[in-house]
Amino acid sequence: MMQLIKEELNIDKLSTIDKIESLLLNEFKTVPFHNLFMLNNIQNKQLSLGGTCSDKVLRFKGILDNNDINSKLHSSFINGIECHRMLSVIINDRKYYIDVGSGWPSVKLFPEFKEIEYSIYGMNFKTEINDNKIFLYHKTKSSYEYNKMMVIPKVSKSQEDILLDIKNRFVDSSIYPFHDSVRFSIVKGQIFYFIKGSRIRIYSDKGFKEYMLNEKEVLSFIKEKFNRLEQYSNILLG
Structure with a gap:
């Protein structure tokens, strides 16, 4: 499967940064962020089904490995x-961070x-660097101002x-901001x-829309956009 991803994207001629970002965009389009397994106490045995940040990071690390790009796990706040x-990742002796699992693109x-x-997609990301920390901010058309997403320490825990x-x-x-409702x-x-609880938010360069959904509509939407989760339809959101 990962070799197929490499061939379909035809990325061998790209620079390392462009190659990673091409793979990253493909990941956001093909593997969802969600907390459905977490909410239902289901062990995720297929990382290609998506999940929370850890599932997404482990999967994408494997994709980078398959494309001869060495990466390390990094912990943030x-x-x-x-x-x-x-x-x-280290590229030309300089470090870059990849956030594949926050739920935002x-x-x-x-x-x-x-x-x-x-x-x-009509939203903005920016970073600020302060001593040994990087502050990542995010702004959408629904928030109008930047909100702090996370703090990335330059020195992280060991891989182990x-x-x-x-x-x-x-x-x-309970330590996660999504512990009590669907994402x-x-x-x-x-x-x-982006689904948060009973709200679906739709972002694009053309604008922003938000709708309320009932539980059946939430599940129907998820199955429509990623039908590989249909096998869990009897217990998800149950």
């Missing part, structure tokens, strides 16, 4: 709690050595400690879809 997993690499800002955190990540799920997000075409 959300709301002051060290509960978020990312990846880091962070389709660009975040350099450790300079601040950046970019927009996509992060893997242990991943193994024990749901021992106390699901995916990119389709030029549109980013």
Whole structure:
């Protein structure tokens, strides 16, 4: 499967940064972020079915490995709690961070050595660097101002400690901002879809829309956008 991804994207002639970002965009379009397994106490045995940050990071690390790109697990903070997993890569002796698992379409690499800002799907991302930390901010047309997404320490835990955190990540799920209601997000075409509880938010460069859904409509939408989760339809949101 991963070899097929490499061939379909025809990325061998791209620079390393462009190659990673091409793979990253494809990941956002084909593998959703969601907390459905977490909410239903289901062990995710297929990373291609998506999941929370740890599932997404482990899968994408494998894709990078398959494309001869070495990456390392990196731990970061959300709301002051060290509960978020990312990846880091070294390109031309400089470090970049990859956020494949936050639920938002962070389709660009975040350099450790300079601040950046970019927009996509009608939303904005930017970083600020302060000593040994990188602050990642996010703004949508529904919020109108930047909100702090996470804090990325330049020095992270060891790979072994992060893997242990991943193994024990749901021992106390209350530390996650999505522990009490459904989350699901995916990119389709030029549109980013985001479900939070009973609300679906639709983002694009053309505008922003928000609708309320009942439980059956939420499940129907998820199955429509990613039908591989249909096998769990009898228990998801149950």
